[in-house]
Amino acid sequence: MKLYTFDAAPNPARLGMFMQYKGITLDTVQIDLGTQEQLSDAYRALVPEATVPALILDDGTVLCAVIAIVHYLEEQFPDKPLLGRTPDERARVLNWNHRLFSDIFSAAADAFRNGHPSYVDRALPGPDNVAQLPELVERGRTRLAQGFAMLNEALESSPFLAGEQFSFADVDLLAAIDFAKWAARVTPDESLEHLHRWRAEAKAALTG
Ligand SMILES: N[C@@H](CCC(=O)N[C@@H](CS)C(=O)NCC(=O)O)C(=O)O
Structure with a gap:
């Protein structure tokens, strides 16, 4: 198998952290989004969606x-599982991944892509x-602030997003917070103490 990615971009970062945690290395080709290599005929012949990873x-x-990529890799490399160890936990991880993608990543992407020249x-x-729809910039920033408040509440009663275990839901939220900062200039308010407590512990779990 072969991975096409661009390390600096947010969706590749989600996958990169998953692979780093599990110690997976793959035959990898970088596709330079800075020069729009994803839109080249050569890349589109391989990946018609024209996206990375x-x-x-x-x-x-x-x-x-x-x-889908992390589900495939989790089967191939089952050590240090990140997608849940029981059916309940797996469902909670997936539930959060979907919610983070549709509520947080998409809000940051809207704020960035609808305003940047x-x-x-x-x-x-x-x-x-x-x-571009310029109205989506402020709407994206508002959605991020609302999303961070919702996550703070969820993390009040749970050490990690999907429960007791560090999971790919936490990896996604770490990547989403980084993305929101550079792309939308939105960071979690200091008052969101549970989110900040979680972030320090999730970073430690990722590298530990
Ligand atoms: N569909 C992918 C998301 C892929 C995606 O949006 N990748 C971005 C980089 S973060 C991309 O390839 N952008 C290409 C572009 O902007 O033309 C997923 O569900 O994980």
Whole structure:
């Protein structure tokens, strides 16, 4: 299998942290989003979605959703599980991953891509051009602040997002907070004490 990615981008960062924690190394090619290499004919012939990361399996299957890639890799590399050890835990991890993707990552992406001059007509990733909607910048920033408050509440009664164990839900939230900071200039308010407590512990769990 072969991984196409661009380490500096947020969805590749989610996958990168998962692989780092589990000690997975793969045959990897960097696709430079800075020069729009993802839109080149050569890359689109391999990955019609024109996004990174993409994992191409030995039978030619192309996986271009991070959640699918990590599920595949978790099966291949079962040590240090990050997707839950029981059916309940697996469901909670997946529930959070979906919620973080639709509520937090998409809000940060909206705030970034609908205002940045380099993303005129590239307001959404993918092969087709999509016009910017400037109203989505402030809406994205508001959604991030609301999302962080919701997460703070959820973490009041739980050490990690999906329960007692560090999981891919926590990896996703670490990546989402980094993304929100540089892309939307939104950081969790200092008053969100449970979120800050969780963040220090999640960073320690990731590297420990
Ligand atoms: N569909 C992917 C998300 C992939 C994605 O949006 N990747 C971004 C980088 S973070 C990308 O490839 N952008 C290309 C572009 O902006 O044209 C998933 O579900 O994990």
